[in-house]
Amino acid sequence: MKENYFGRPEKFFSLFSSITNLKGVGPRTARSLNNLGISRFRDLLLLAPIGGIHRVDINYFGEHKNPAVVIAEVIVLSISQKSRRSPIKVKTQQSSKILELIFFNYRLDWVKKILPEGQKRVISGKIEHQMFPSQIINPDYIVLPSERIKIPIFEPKYPLSKGLSQKFLLNALKHALDKIPLMQEWLDPSLVREKKWPSFQNAMASLHKPSNLEDLNNRSVARQRLAFDEFYAHQIGLAIARSKFRRRRGVSIIGNGILVNKLIRSLRFELTFCQLEAVREIKADMQSSNRMNRLLQGDVGSGKTVVALISILTAAETGGQAALLAPTEILALQHYETVSSLTKDFGISVLHLSGRDKGGVKEKKIRQIATGEAQIIIGTHSLFQEGVQYKNLMLAVIDEQHRFGVKQRISFAEKGGYADLLLLSATPIPRSLVLTSYGDMNISIIKEKPRDRLPIRTAAIPQRKVRHVLDRLESSLNKKTRVFWVCPLIEEKEGHNFLSAESRCSLLKDRFKDKRIKVLHGRMKSDEKDLLMQEFVDGKLDILVSTTVIEVGVDVPEASIMIIEGAERFGLAQLHQLRGRVGRGDRASSCILLYSDRASLETKKRLDVLRRTNDGFEISKEDLKIRGHGDLLGVQQSGFPTFHFGEFTSNLALIETAWSNARALVDTDPDLVTQRGLAVKDLLHFMELESCLEYLKG
Ligand code: ADP
Ligand code: MG
Numbered sequence: 295m296k297e298n299y300f301g302r303p304e305k306f307f308s309l310f311s312s313i314t315n316l317k318g319v320g321p322r323t324a325r326s327l328n329n330l331g332i333s334r335f336r337d338l339l340l341l342a343p344i345g346g347i348h349r350v351d352i353n354y355f356g357e358h359k360n361p362a363v364v365i366a367e368v369i370v371l372s373i374s375q376k377s378r379r380s381p382i383k384v385k386t387q388q389s390s391k392i393l394e395l396i397f398f399n400y401r402l403d404w405v406k407k408i409l410p411e412g413q414k415r416v417i418s419g420k421i422e423h424q425m426f427p428s429q430i431i432n433p434d435y436i437v438l439p440s441e442r443i444k445i446p447i448f449e450p451k452y453p454l455s456k457g458l459s460q461k462f463l464l465n466a467l468k469h470a471l472d473k474i475p476l477m478q479e480w481l482d483p484s485l486v487r488e489k490k491w492p493s494f495q496n497a498m499a500s501l502h503k504p505s506n507l508e509d510l511n512n513r514s515v516a517r518q519r520l521a522f523d524e525f526y527a528h529q530i531g532l533a534i535a536r537s538k539f540r541r542r543r544g545v546s547i548i549g550n551g552i553l554v555n556k557l558i559r560s561l562r563f564e565l566t567f568c569q570l571e572a573v574r575e576i577k578a579d580m581q582s583s584n585r586m587n588r589l590l591q592g593d594v595g596s597g598k599t600v601v602a603l604i605s606i607l608t609a610a611e612t613g614g615q616a617a618l619l620a621p622t623e624i625l626a627l628q629h630y631e632t633v634s635s636l637t638k639d640f641g642i643s644v645l646h647l648s649g650r651d652k653g654g655v656k657e658k659k660i661r662q663i664a665t666g667e668a669q670i671i672i673g674t675h676s677l678f679q680e681g682v683q684y685k686n687l688m689l690a691v692i693d694e695q696h697r698f699g700v701k702q703r704i705s706f707a708e709k710g711g712y713a714d715l716l717l718l719s720a721t722p723i724p725r726s727l728v729l730t731s732y733g734d735m736n737i738s739i740i741k742e743k744p745r746d747r748l749p750i751r752t753a754a755i756p757q758r759k760v761r762h763v764l765d766r767l768e769s770s771l772n773k774k775t776r777v778f779w780v781c782p783l784i785e786e787k788e789g790h791n792f793l794s795a796e797s798r799c800s801l802l803k804d805r806f807k808d809k810r811i812k813v814l815h816g817r818m819k820s821d822e823k824d825l826l827m828q829e830f831v832d833g834k835l836d837i838l839v840s841t842t843v844i845e846v847g848v849d850v851p852e853a854s855i856m857i858i859e860g861a862e863r864f865g866l867a868q869l870h871q872l873r874g875r876v877g878r879g880d881r882a883s884s885c886i887l888l889y890s891d892r893a894s895l896e897t898k899k900r901l902d903v904l905r906r907t908n909d910g911f912e913i914s915k916e917d918l919k920i921r922g923h924g925d926l927l928g929v930q931q932s933g934f935p936t937f938h939f940g941e942f943t944s945n946l947a948l949i950e951t952a953w954s955n956a957r958a959l960v961d962t963d964p965d966l967v968t969q970r971g972l973a974v975k976d977l978l979h980f981m982e983l984e985s986c987l988e989y990l991k992g
Pocket of ligand 2: 599
């Protein structure tokens with residue numbers, strides 16, 4: 295159960311009270327509701343219907359589409375049940391025809407009571423015309439002819455979890471709607487007029503008491519209004535955080551260029567135009583006394599690390615500290631090794647703080663951070679754990695930022711004091727997503743990859759030809775190539791015709807007896823994972839079979855073959871990320887996508903996008919087109935905000951309006967004290983974003 299936030303106004307108490315207060319909701323139902331993320335009345339309101347039931351009164355309109363949900367007046371003829379376990383059959387007459395009502399899991403005496411023989415009743419349910427006589431299984435309404443009006447012509451349909459019925463949800467929602475307190479309009483009246491939006495209360499009512507399918511459409515004014523409310527609340531939160539971020543001014547960082555030039559001279563390559571451009575933009579941000587808040591986007595292998603390192607050295611040149619944050623221990627270690635070897639004789643101290651450091655070692659490192667002895671500090675989110683104090687942190691770089699949640703990011707920004715913030719991302723993020731996640735973050739993009747990079751040859755091959763793949767693999771393995779083999783599952787599951795990582799691993803071991811092959815999967819402890827990964831990095835393994843845990847930017851230049859089994863199970867962007875694990879060295883690399891023999895033409899077309907292009911931005915655009923909203927980048931798992939009504943990939947215009955309106959409001963009424971500001975506070979309470987209000991104090 296969620297905690298009650300301090301500061302929730304009393305008028306919301308009833309709406310936010312536990313759903314168990316509703317008559318008839320016991321622990322069982324509560325658990326089922328919890329599975330849908332519902333514990334309070336308010337949560338119910340956010341449950342968007344997935345469709346609607348339109349009942350056709352066949353006494354008035356005659357037969358309807360087959361099968362359809364109907365309302366019909368019947369005369370009960372007879373009731374029978376073969377044995378105690380079998381369904382109960384009720385034969386009825388409906389105008390001149392016979393209609394059978396079938397009851398599964400009902401008690402005979404109950405059915406007899408509610409459908410007395412010889413009497414008229416009005417029933418409703420889905421009619422099965424294929425049967426003869428026509429049947430209705432488990433009618434959803436049975437009422438007296440005089441109560442016909444009690445059966446709704448149109449009803450929303452909700453997603454169910456085990457143990458819940460539509461009827462229960464409908465009833466519970468009625469109560470939830472009644473508990474919405476009086477709230478003033480929080481949106482700009484001219485916007486509401488222009489869009490012809492209903493009030494929030496009316497929008498909720500039309501969502502949960504729709505009169506037709508139109509009302510439930512994503513494009514309906516009610517849905518649009520609610521989507522906007524959600525975006526708007528979120529943007530208000532971001533705008534408040536931003537104004538706070540701004541209030542705390544940064545410091546101007548101007549390096550003398552000594553370390554940076556030394557680095558650039560020692561590189562075995564020239565920086566690309568895009569890298570130089572990004573460096574220039576970051577430098578300008580660092581020089582300004584506003585805090586930098588910049589996202590550096592570049593496809594896998596585009597060379598973001600060196601750009602980050604240049605920024606880090608710029609901070610170091612002024613005597614300040616810089617932190618580089620990675621999402622996993624192994625990646626942190628890799629960054630540490632790269633950075634310390636590149637800056638070997640620079641006379642600066644690079645420190646690796648591992649989440650696993652304990653006791654004296656940990657204390658010593660924390661002391662070095664506090665005294666400023668450590669200048670470049672590399673690690674996972676342990677860098678911002680309690681007890682870690684920086685002497686003079688000027689820059690925090692967060693690698694693969696989408697792996698961190700929004701809350702975690704805010705905490706970095708918080709703990710960072712005055713530090714500039716640079717986020718690195720290999721995942722091209724659509725502008726709508728950037729807006730919803732960060733508000734007005736500046737973006738630098740590395741569009742091109744280093745020129746000398748050999749393209750990764752990609753082939754999509756049906757599973758039945760796996761033998762050829764293995765034959766080819768054999769000769770590559772004999773040439774000392776290291777291979778990634780990715781499977782979508784850890785263990786076999788019924789109904790899937792591809793192999794799990796574990797069974798693939800043992801098959802490969804049988805086939806290549808003299809090769810060193812191991813399996814890595816997400817269920818292993820992170821120590822174990824790191825150890826295994828390290829073995830692969832060090833060349834102690836020939837094939838690393840794994841689930842998608844290797845997705846994050848580990849650099850193994852010697853690995854030049856990537857095989858992805860059950861490729862149709864992955865999104866294109868994800869496949870591209872996986873593919874990016876190879877092609878980092880000077881060998882020609884290849885990626886083989888194995889797909890199910892039963893894959894559709896559609897699937898093959900989709901996979902073909904990867905064969906055609908190596909450009910991550912292009913690929914994510916295609917992915918978006920094919921899959922629509924939602925699943926891109928595995929958004930859910932990756933810390934991007936999720937919305938109940940809004941679809942951030944298709945509602946860009948709405949998000950932009952929400953952003954500009956939110957900004958305008960927070961600029962003119964930063965403490966939310968005007969009439970509209972106060973109304974907006976209600977919205978924040980409803981959306982449970984009142985924690986943003988805490989910012990207003992500081
Ligand atoms: P990512 O953007 O995925 O983090 P990295 O920063 O790890 O990519 O860079 C991938 C590889 O490319 C590294 O081995 C790096 O040394 C190399 N690299 C970076 N910039 C260039 C460049 N301009 N020319 C050639 N190689 C480069
Ligand atoms: Mg990287």
